[in-house]
Amino acid sequence: MAKSLLIISRQAPWSGPGAREALDIVLAGGAFDLPIGLLFLDDGVFQLAARQNAKALQQKDLSANLQALPMFGVDELFACGESLAQRGLDPHALALEEARVLASADITALIDHYDQVITL
Template sequence: MARSMLIITRQAPWAGPSAREALDIVLAGGAFELPLALLFLDDGVFQLAPEQQAARLQQKDLTANLQALPMFGVDSLFAAKRSLSERGLDEATLSLQVEVLGDADLSALINRYDHVITL
């Protein structure tokens, strides 16, 4: 039986390669039908911000890749409520549908997975 994996992405999409690396891991795992989930935490929630202008920073926009996650069988997407709130992001305007979790639910989520990778 495949082991479950939770990927926690904590970096803004323009803060370096970590956001893209987390997405690559999730897409690869989804292609191999591993049971996995993606959690947007801390500055990682900025990946969910609508209407990003990555080209202005000479970066590649991750929005299209994020939108493709369900096609790879990745339907378990989560965001930390506190992270969204602290960064002024409104759940209703996010570019991707995610389940928003409070602090107590985050611990329970992490404990459900066999492996946790934080980037």
Template sequence: MSKSLLIISRQAPWSGPGAREALDIALAGGAFDLPIAVLFLDDGVFQLSGTQQPASLQQKDLGANLQALPMFGVEALYVAQRSLEERGLQDHSSSLAFERLDDSSVSALIDRYDLVITL
């Protein structure tokens, strides 16, 4: 039986390789039908913003990777409500379907998974 995996993405898309690596792990696991969820926490919520301009920082856009998650079977997407509020993104909408979680729900989510990777 496969172990379930929660990937917690805490880095902004332009702050280093962590955001891309988190999405790559999710896509790879999804390709093998592993039960995977992704939680966007802290600065990781900036990945959900559609107003990014990665070319100005000589970075690649993560938008295509994010949009590919459901196609690879990674449909359990979560975002920490507090992280959105602290960064002024509480009214943010995204083309991805994700569930907003309060602090207690974030803790409960982490407890539900066998393995947790934080990047």
């Protein structure tokens, strides 16, 4: 059986290549039926903000990649509730409705659930 993998995405979509790289890893893992999860933590929760204008920042829009996750069989999507609150994001108005909002105490258990963890 394949080992499970959790990707923790901690970068905002416009702060560098980390957000895109995290999504690329998750999409590739999903394409190969790898048991994979994605946790948005810290500034990574900004990827879930609705109505972003990437063109204004001369960046590539990641929303299409996010919307493709379920099509690639990636349905283990999580967001840190504390990170959302600290950044003023409404957990009920996320661009990726499939993301399950977790309390900080539950994140440790989530990480322990996976065989391997990559943080970007």
